[in-house]
Amino acid sequence: MIEITFQNDEVKLINTQNNVSETVLHFGGIHNNHTTISSPKLLQEYIHMLENYSTIQKYTYGETTMIDIVALTSLIYNELMAGKHTEIRALEVGSWFGCSSYFFANSLKTFSDSNILFCMDTWQGSPDTASHNIANFENAFEHFKSVMRYAGVYENIKPIVCDSTVGMDILQDDYFDIIFVDANHTYDYVYQDIIKGIRKIKVGGLLMGHDCECYADELPPHLLHGDNKHLDGIEGYHTGVIKALDDIFGRSYSRFNYSLVWYKRITQEDKDMLLEMDLAYNYDQEDILQLVDTMKEAIQFIYQNITEGKSDMLQILTLDTVQAANQLEKEMVPLCERLYNKDLKIKTNELKSALLDFQITYNNDFPRALFVLESRVIESFNIWLECFLESEKK
Ligand SMILES: C[S@@+](CC[C@H](N)C(=O)[O-])C[C@H]1O[C@@H](n2cnc3c(N)ncnc32)[C@H](O)[C@@H]1O
CATH class of the missing domain: 3.40.50.150 (Vaccinia Virus protein VP39)
Known part of the structure; x- marks a missing residue:
């Protein structure tokens, strides 16, 4: 059990089991040319x-x-x-x-x-x-x-x-x-x-x-x-x-x-x-490029299957989008933080939310899923890719 005590002008924390105490605050008061706040007043x-x-x-x-x-x-x-x-x-x-x-x-x-x-x-x-x-x-x-x-x-x-x-x-x-x-x-x-x-x-x-x-x-x-x-x-x-x-x-x-x-x-x-x-931060470009390829493939794969009406691919499609979104956030957000690239971070978040939106639509409103894929996912992926390649040039 830890107790708080006020002794003289000090605040102490005391462990009642072994009586060991630690002073956390000592009221010295402050004085300068303009103000004086005394110890007793501060303690009070x-x-x-x-x-x-x-x-x-x-x-x-x-x-x-x-x-x-x-x-x-x-x-x-x-x-x-x-x-x-x-x-x-x-x-x-x-x-x-x-x-x-x-x-x-x-x-x-x-x-x-x-x-x-x-x-x-x-x-x-x-x-x-x-x-x-x-x-x-x-x-x-x-x-x-x-x-x-x-x-x-x-x-x-x-x-x-x-x-x-x-x-x-x-x-x-x-x-x-x-x-x-x-x-x-x-x-x-x-x-x-x-x-x-x-x-x-x-x-x-x-x-x-x-x-x-x-x-x-x-x-x-x-x-x-x-x-x-x-x-x-x-x-x-x-x-x-x-x-x-x-x-x-x-x-x-x-x-x-x-x-x-x-x-x-x-x-x-x-x-x-x-x-x-910041200077030492050397991110693994190979990893990121691999991620870009994986995402591109996942999106193309999903698009192809939806347009061909292959609804039996539901499980794989859903998994692919969720995995891509999660991996994207895990890899990209810390990278953007370190590179101070706010724009890329915003675009990464937009792409992730587009992918998640797609997943939800796919599960609940299949006819709309193609629309979300075309209007949100593919578009935000292209914008994200452009922003990513731009940041690579710098
Ligand atoms: C442990 S509570 C803070 C308790 C508070 N300091 C206190 O002593 O009463 C954590 C708070 O952090 C906020 N929080 C969690 N993640 C955050 C984030 N990424 N940005 C800003 N606030 C966040 C939560 O909304 C929550 O209000």
Whole structure:
């Protein structure tokens, strides 16, 4: 059992089983020529904020524990007490109903009303979120806004309704002082959110995230193999988060002993590492060309069979389209991300949705399938191919 204690001007997490404690926050207060916020006042505000935990948790269906909220807010308080504490631009990737958003925004607001928290989310939930189904019967975004208004932090929040795979690209580089990553927890998403976070944060900024139980070398070894690294919540570990952090930072990021929050101060070396990764990135052209051929063949095969009225090929046709769509997304989206080719990524997504649309039509409205194939699949494949060949020339 972990307890939170306030002793003198420190916040500690104590493991009651072995009495080992960890100081997470030390109230030094801030002083500069214009402002003085004293330690007792900050401590008072901090305790007052934490007293809201059970109410906020109730209204946000919050899964983020009190310990993790203490870890997150301690990092923010420490950060703002140690340096700049006005006109802070912070970003949360993954806000859901706003449990962490409230504590994040409130901590920033304690120091200055000029501090802003941008909250990026699709508000569609994640497959890995236990309360995901709530999004089916409630407008999660409206709920988020109501809670933020009710809790008095709405003025300090700017929501960005967007998928992070696209949304992070449109933000300005080197813009944020603090970023907290807590969206989709599977490997590919976390990897991209962190890489993009490094790009979007200023040198010296604080990058943080949720759901890291341990370092990769402390994981049961079998969890790092094969598909396990992509999974979320397997045997109590968020392997996607842990593996992505390991691949990007090795062990050079920090954690609290008793919390799932991880953090890393971003240095110029971290930014240079991205540049090196871009330069070193040498994708396997053979693989991609092979994929183009496979897709071309699949589409031609489907077209031929439909026009010849061979409905007994249904199984093979359906499988071919689904396989092509899945393979396309798997191979192309990370490639486009790395090459910063937004146009090709959009065209890839359009082609994938055309293929899936075809599959659905084929199963439910066969007479329309030929029309979808001709008007959507073949057309988007040709547009995609042109865009792909164009990118090859560069
Ligand atoms: C674990 S919840 C966030 C919890 C929140 N930080 C808290 O403490 O209450 C994950 C959120 O990420 C969002 N999400 C999942 N995938 C996303 C993506 N690709 N882009 C943006 N948001 C995403 C989901 O809609 C969900 O709201």
